[in-house]
Amino acid sequence: MWKTLPLLAALLAVAACAPPQAATPAATQTSSLQRNAESLQAKLRRTPQDASAWAQLGSAHVELARVTFDPQHHSRAEKALTESLRLKPDGNGEAFIGRGALANAQHDFAAARDWGRRAVSALPDSAAAQGVLVDALTQLGDSEGESVALQRMLDLRPGVASFTRAAYHFELRGRLDEARGALERALESASSPDEVAFCRLHLDKLDGRTDESVEATRELASKVPSPEHLVRYGEALDKAGRSAEARTQYDLALRQLRALGGDDLTAALISADHGDPAEALRFAEKEWAKRQSVFTADALAWALHVNKRSAEALPYSDKAVSLGWRDPSVLRHREAILGSLR
Structure with missing residues (x-):
């Protein structure tokens, strides 16, 4: 296994004595990103040959899609990044980063890896370029x-973006104390209310302190209408006996996934738990053909199990926990698979 991250280990060692940094007052992330996009659009009306500004506009739309879940921003990002690359096809590291981030957002992780490598080649000292690679390689199962x-x-750049990725790295390997330490270090580095909220949310999830009540999940889904949060809201409704309302949330999550470019892994899990088992297996097998990560292994194992093929599911379940990942839903899937084989 790859060695412990040396810089992170050193930073975590001093994290306990480092005073927390106060979050600076700021507008919401969405309005800040929107203002940035509008400023770039105004600049490009004056200087339409500015390849760098087109690349920055594309990246801004990728981020807007991430926080608003509006698929129109993906098409806008594509147009802006294409124009940047038309103006500067070679060595355009900013556009390579943007294209890589867009590919990651659309779950085309092989393309994201390739764009990330081009970005690193053009901008070897860019943390953002490395971040594109980290995200793509994590999803492709390239641990090394x-x-x-x-x-x-x-x-x-040891900051929020790198520390939160480090936390995920450790979580996938079952090293929860180190994951928690990385998130705490990220929280200390946070400089906006949005970053603070993001770090605290993930710390709470890591510690199992999330509120799964109907009201809490409804509020979360209204603020951040991601497929994950819509499903959590649906599950809370299900537990409250409101199955018809729950079904609406699951269907909305699936429609959103398709609108954003198709996330067959998440669709497989939603369908396995709340929809058609045969459809879940089709989604999972399609995703497994593209990438053999611990994430797809868990989804395929669960899809096979709900189709009453638990013996076939077990090797995939084994792979899902092979790094040490101990996510509660993954363990629940594994326990069910093992239980059916006893």
Whole structure:
């Protein structure tokens, strides 16, 4: 296994004595990103040959899609990044980063890896370029490559973006104390209310302190209408006996996934738990053909199990926990699979 991240280990060692930094007052992330996009659009009306500004506009739309879940921003990002690359096809590191981030957002992780490598080649000292690679390689199941890219990102810029990725790195390997330490370090580095909220949310999830009541999940889904939060809201409704309302949330989550470019892994899990088992298996097998990560292994194992093929599911369940990942839903899937084989 790859060595412990040296810079992160050193930073975590001093985290306990480092005073927390106060979050600075700021507008919401969405309005800040929107203002940035509008400013770039105004600039491009004056200087339409500015390849860098087109790349920045594309990246801004990728981020807007991430926080608003509006698929129109993906098409806008595509147009802006295409124009940047038309104006500057070679060595355009900013556009390579943007294209990589867009590919990651659309779950085309092989393309994201390739764009990330081009970005790193053009901008070897860019933490953002390394971040594109970390995200793609994590999802592709390239543990060694992901670790190397993450270490380089930490070397270049130890901040919220790199610390939260480090936390995920540790969580997937069952090293929860180190994951918690990385998130605490990220929280200390946070400089906006949005970053603070993001870090605290993930710390609470890691510690199992999330509120799964109907009201709490409804509020979360209204603020951040991601497929994950819509499903959590649906599950809370299900537990409250409001199955018809729950079904609406599951269907909305699936429609959103398709609108954003198709996330067959998440669709497989939603369908396995709340929809058609046969459809869940089709989604999972399609995703497994593209990438053999611990995430797809869990989804395929669960899809096979709900189709009453638990013996076939077990090897995939084994792979899902092979790094040490101990996510509660993954363990629940594994326990059910093992239980059916006893």
